[in-house]
Amino acid sequence: MPDSFKILHSSKDGPYRTGILNLFHGQVKTPCFMPVGTLATVKAVSPDELKEAGVGFILSNAYHLYLRPGHELIRDLGGLHSFMNWDRPILTDSGGFQVYSLASMRKITEDGVVFQSHLDGSYHKFTPEKVIAIQEALGSDVMMCLDWCTGYPVERQEVEKAVEITTLWAKRSIEARERRELRLFGIIQGGMHKDLRRRSANELLCLDFDGYAIGGLSVGESQDIMLEMIEEVVPIVPRSYPLYLMGVGTPEDIVEAVHRGVDMFDCVLPTRNARNGMAFTRFGNLNIKNAAFERDSSPLDPECSCYTCSRFSRAYLRHLYKSRELLVYRLLTIHNIFYYMELMNSIRQSIEKDTFMDFKKRFYEQRANKK
Amino acid sequence: MPDSFKILHSSKDGPYRTGILNLFHGQVKTPCFMPVGTLATVKAVSPDELKEAGVGFILSNAYHLYLRPGHELIRDLGGLHSFMNWDRPILTDSGGFQVYSLASMRKITEDGVVFQSHLDGSYHKFTPEKVIAIQEALGSDVMMCLDWCTGYPVERQEVEKAVEITTLWAKRSIEARERRELRLFGIIQGGMHKDLRRRSANELLCLDFDGYAIGGLSVGESQDIMLEMIEEVVPIVPRSYPLYLMGVGTPEDIVEAVHRGVDMFDCVLPTRNARNGMAFTRFGNLNIKNAAFERDSSPLDPECSCYTCSRFSRAYLRHLYKSRELLVYRLLTIHNIFYYMELMNSIRQSIEKDTFMDFKKRFYEQRANKK
Numbered sequence: 001m002p003d004s005f006k007i008l009h010s011s012k013d014g015p016y017r018t019g020i021l022n023l024f025h026g027q028v029k030t031p032c033f034m035p036v037g038t039l040a041t042v043k044a045v046s047p048d049e050l051k052e053a054g055v056g057f058i059l060s061n062a063y064h065l066y067l068r069p070g071h072e073l074i075r076d077l078g079g080l081h082s083f084m085n086w087d088r089p090i091l092t093d094s095g096g097f098q099v100y101s102l103a104s105m106r107k108i109t110e111d112g113v114v115f116q117s118h119l120d121g122s123y124h125k126f127t128p129e130k131v132i133a134i135q136e137a138l139g140s141d142v143m144m145c146l147d148w149c150t151g152y153p154v155e156r157q158e159v160e161k162a163v164e165i166t167t168l169w170a171k172r173s174i175e176a177r178e179r180r181e182l183r184l185f186g187i188i189q190g191g192m193h194k195d196l197r198r199r200s201a202n203e204l205l206c207l208d209f210d211g212y213a214i215g216g217l218s219v220g221e222s223q224d225i226m227l228e229m230i231e232e233v234v235p236i237v238p239r240s241y242p243l244y245l246m247g248v249g250t251p252e253d254i255v256e257a258v259h260r261g262v263d264m265f266d267c268v269l270p271t272r273n274a275r276n277g278m279a280f281t282r283f284g285n286l287n288i289k290n291a292a293f294e295r296d297s298s299p300l301d302p303e304c305s306c307y308t309c310s311r312f313s314r315a316y317l318r319h320l321y322k323s324r325e326l327l328v329y330r331l332l333t334i335h336n337i338f339y340y341m342e343l344m345n346s347i348r349q350s351i352e353k354d355t356f357m358d359f360k361k362r363f364y365e366q367r368a369n370k371k
Numbered sequence: 372m373p374d375s376f377k378i379l380h381s382s383k384d385g386p387y388r389t390g391i392l393n394l395f396h397g398q399v400k401t402p403c404f405m406p407v408g409t410l411a412t413v414k415a416v417s418p419d420e421l422k423e424a425g426v427g428f429i430l431s432n433a434y435h436l437y438l439r440p441g442h443e444l445i446r447d448l449g450g451l452h453s454f455m456n457w458d459r460p461i462l463t464d465s466g467g468f469q470v471y472s473l474a475s476m477r478k479i480t481e482d483g484v485v486f487q488s489h490l491d492g493s494y495h496k497f498t499p500e501k502v503i504a505i506q507e508a509l510g511s512d513v514m515m516c517l518d519w520c521t522g523y524p525v526e527r528q529e530v531e532k533a534v535e536i537t538t539l540w541a542k543r544s545i546e547a548r549e550r551r552e553l554r555l556f557g558i559i560q561g562g563m564h565k566d567l568r569r570r571s572a573n574e575l576l577c578l579d580f581d582g583y584a585i586g587g588l589s590v591g592e593s594q595d596i597m598l599e600m601i602e603e604v605v606p607i608v609p610r611s612y613p614l615y616l617m618g619v620g621t622p623e624d625i626v627e628a629v630h631r632g633v634d635m636f637d638c639v640l641p642t643r644n645a646r647n648g649m650a651f652t653r654f655g656n657l658n659i660k661n662a663a664f665e666r667d668s669s670p671l672d673p674e675c676s677c678y679t680c681s682r683f684s685r686a687y688l689r690h691l692y693k694s695r696e697l698l699v700y701r702l703l704t705i706h707n708i709f710y711y712m713e714l715m716n717s718i719r720q721s722i723e724k725d726t727f728m729d730f731k732k733r734f735y736e737q738r739a740n741k742k
Contacts, residue, residue, distance in 0.1 A: 039690075039691075039694045039696055040687070040690065040691075041691060041696045041698045043696065043697055043698075044697040044698065045698070046698060046701075046702075047682075068690070068693070068694060069665070069686075069689075069690040069693075073665070073666060073686070076666065077666065077668055077684065077686055077687075078668075083684075083686075083687055083690075084687065085682045085683060085687075294440070294444070295444060295447065295448065297448055297449075311418075311456045312456060313448065313454075315440070315444070315448055315454075316411070316448075316454055316455065316456075318440075319410075319411065319439070319440040319454075320410075320411075320412060322439070322440075323410045323439060325410055325412045325414065326414055326415040326697060326700055326701070327412045327414075327415065327416070327417060329697055330417075330697070330701070331417075
């Protein structure tokens with residue numbers, strides 16, 4: 001799809017840029033971050049709260065929705081957008097990563113992958129065709145190909161096999177595709193081997209995808225290794241394609257990856273850490289359980305204008321957290337998502353103004369300076 | 372306080388009426404229902420959502436807030452309203468009922484009650500004076516006297532003692548009171564004995580309270596017995612006082628108690644049942660876990676205009692509940708609170724129009740007619 005991504009402003013100093021993704025349910029500015037809504041809900045918050053926090057694009061998951069409540073049920077109820085009352089774009093992960101990380105058993109053949117559900121141990125088989133059918137039933141704005149995600153550390157031989165199978169499945173995914181209005185991205189594998197990353201990228205680039213993702217990172221390797229793999233892939237993928245780094249990451253990871261040319265991100269960190277009592281702020285991370293906040297009448301971040309910071313003190317949030325009151329998971333989630341959205345806003349604005357390097361310097365200074 | 376309650380419309384056919392409570396943080400129309408916000412939060416919902424559902428008055432709890440996070444901490448942070456970001460009236464229960472129902476030990480003397488915290492087993496003593504001081508520190512619009520709440524069944528001798536002590540403590544509560552802008556209600560005890568209910572009411576009526584509550588009901592007795600106790604008390608309490616039935620109840624309980632002259636209610640049912648997957652609707656109660664709702668695209672109540680019913684299907688709510696997703700506790704709580712607020716609206720409107728008996732007939736017909 002030549003019109004699926006438009007570059008707005010390219011930096012002269014590096015591969016970073018701003019752009020617009022044109023998707024079935026609307027446009028998304030890049031670099032962008034997608035909060036994770038695994039089970040057709042971004043945990044603890046409502047669709048309205050996501051919009052209020054500035055979210056325009058979320059991620060959901062073919063593996064999880066296939067198992068529960070079932071993609072056919074969702075299709076029959078009007079598709080995922082209607083089911084969860086979200087009218088902006090959704091990207092769905094294919095399940096390759098979940099079969100790797102969650103299933104109690106997986107057996108991969110050329111044909112596909114047989115696995116046991118993490119919920120009840122029942123046996124299931126995913127083929128590339130099946131996973132496209134699931135995502136078309138859901139009506140995802142961006143579908144991801146079934147891939148073979150390898151861990152870390154792992155034998156080189158397994159990574160080679162994973163690259164080979166991922167390419168084979170990518171071809172079959174493109175052939176299986178029926179709903180042309182939905183975008184389809186290929187996933188570059190190759191573990192922590194530069195040559196295999198190049199090979200995977202080059203093989204997938206022969207196929208007609210709307211965008212490319214870097215998969216199989218953030219599986220236990222250091223940030224240095226992750227960034228090396230990104231640096232290996234970026235020069236190979238033509239700049240006309242959006243580049244998506246799957247499952248990453250911390251604010252620092254995102255800033256570094258944008259610097260190296262990545263356009264799209266998703267991660268459970270802002271939502272999961274919120275439920276564990278951790279707030280991201282521009283002045284570093286904050287654990288609301290900390291006794292220092294017992295009588296602290298200031299908001300989580302004194303310079304934040306989110307719903308939570310406009311209304312509630314650290315002392316109140318700490319009280320709710322210590323009392324395990326449901327409201328606190330929501331309030332911290334709203335704040336963390338708002339923080340990530342503001343981070344992406346600042347990144348985009350600084351790129352537009354050619355001040356990304358200044359932004360990056362200030363970002364690190366502030367994050368090290370707790371308030 | 373002669374201006375604390377104004378009757379708007381009295382029925383010619385019974386002791387039921389509409390009225391206005393004038394409280395420090397605003398006016399409240401009666402008959403009214405207060406959702407329960409035990410720990411400075413109505414579980415699973417935000418203050419904004421309470422307002423959107425039409426809530427003008429909530430209940431919180433001196434016992435719980437004294438133990439956690441502490442009434443002095445709340446006072447130092449500006450009082451309970453500021454702490455929880457709620458600017459409408461709050462009534463706080465004194466803790467008499469919680470000491471009875473939650474504390475792992477309680478020893479009552481004329482002076483007060485010694486009990487062990489249900490949280491950590493630590494020893495504490497409540498006197499009438501202490502409980503007034505706690506509630507004045509919180510800044511409750513309506514404070515409740517410390518009372519001795521008896522269970523059911525129980526020896527008559529204990530109930531007699533409870534009535535005697537409750538009156539003694541009521542006198543001391545009035546003397547201890549310092550913040551005149553906050554209302555103070557006495558609590559009528561007397562178990563399931565008509566003569567003791569009359570005695571308790573008459574003794575408390577000699578004291579200068581702003582309103583009267585019926586305590587010690589909804590502790591295991593049948594609805595018939597509860598209604599008999601209400602019928603015993605109502606003719607004794609001058610009609611110029613607001614009458615509050617504590618901890619009650621189902622929609623049916625409320626309709627019957629209003630009919631008999633009660634003006635105020637609180638209960639955990641709409642919020643607690645929501646968290647257990649139960650929705651109140653005008654067409655009866657509904658268990659969202661029910662397999663019948665798996666593919667049901669209709670809202671919880673087809674005639675409800677609440678936030679939840681305007682946006683989400685039974686199928687989606689069931690999916691969230693089965694997946695234990697946090698959003699569902701909120702969505703069901705919003706619906707149930709809205710249902711209770713609409714019930715009170717309908718009750719007030721029918722009283723104003725002198726059609727309460729018609730309302731009551733239709734209420735029972737609809738509740739028996741599932742949709």
